[in-house]
Amino acid sequence: MKRTRGEKIFALFNVVFLSVVAFVCLLPLINVLAVSFSEKSAAAAGYVNLWPVNFTLASYKYALSKSEFILSFLVSLQRVALGYIVNMVLTVAIAYPLSKEKKSFRLRNVYAWFFIVTMMFNGGLIPTYMTIRSLNLLDKIWALVLPQAVPVFNVILLMNFFRGLPKEIEEAAYIDGAGHLTSLLRIYLPLSLPSLATVSLFVLVSHWNGWFDGMIYMNSPKHWPLQTYLRSIIISSDLNTLTASEMLANMDAVSERTFKAAQVFLASVPILAVYPFLQKYFMKGLVMGSVKG
Secondary structure (H helix, E strand, O other): OOOOHHHHHHHHHHHHHHHHHHHHHHHHHHHHHHHHOOOHHHHHHOOOOOOOOOOOOHHHHHHHHOHHHHHHHHHHHHHHHHHHHHHHHHHHHHHHHHOOOOOOOOOHHHHHHHHHHHHHOOOOHHHHHHHHHHOOOOOOOHHHHHHHOOOHHHHHHHHHHHHOOOHHHHHHHHHOOOOHHHHHHHHHHHHOHHHHHHHHHHHHHHHHHOOHHHHHHOOOHHHOOHHHHHHHHHOOOOOOOOOHHHHHHOOOOOOHHHHHHHHHHHHHHHHHHHHHHHHHHHHHHHHHOOOOO
């Protein structure tokens, strides 16, 4: 159907407006990137806006030489890897049976409400901490993974997507002798790539950006995930980030501000690198996983 002139103008307005909004959202990241590539004196004087002044890589070289940054980066990578595996396995294992009709799974509603209640109520911070401590998980990577092992929102999203798949395909597989495990692995998962990509993105972002649990459950700074480490250096109002000897050695090129900006941008690179590969599935998986009751 051919669009009218009014519809074309409205579509053009939407494109221009959303482009401006997207650019405004990117301004803080662009500014951090520009500061990280700028010379110490220009950043300290406030001359840096959206373009580096006296381009230099000194802050990145110094950031990558800091053992604290590298250790926290590795902790976050380990957390994301373990958390992704645990979250996805449990999400799929729970969403599949809950997607069945009540006649196929009689206790479906009971289990569904069991998980839904956890979205509205939780035990609280202190009981959760006491549980982690009683399990001897403090200062261990599993303290960052297990409390978030079952993200219920992701379960509901994937469950609704499963329920929207044609039942005839599964029935045909059962006639050919397939069981539930074969049906899940050979039919449901391959047909659910958009929803799986959406859930994967939620899981990756959640684990990568988590900082509060690291501050609570990790007593030693060497066990902090990256975001907890970045919080500690960003809120510091003094020059403890750079020791006196380090300040003298890097006086010509690196300042506390450019050093922090470089670390903040490096911390955002993994998610920025992953998102383009999942973007084409994101909206489709989110919409299709939300419309089926």
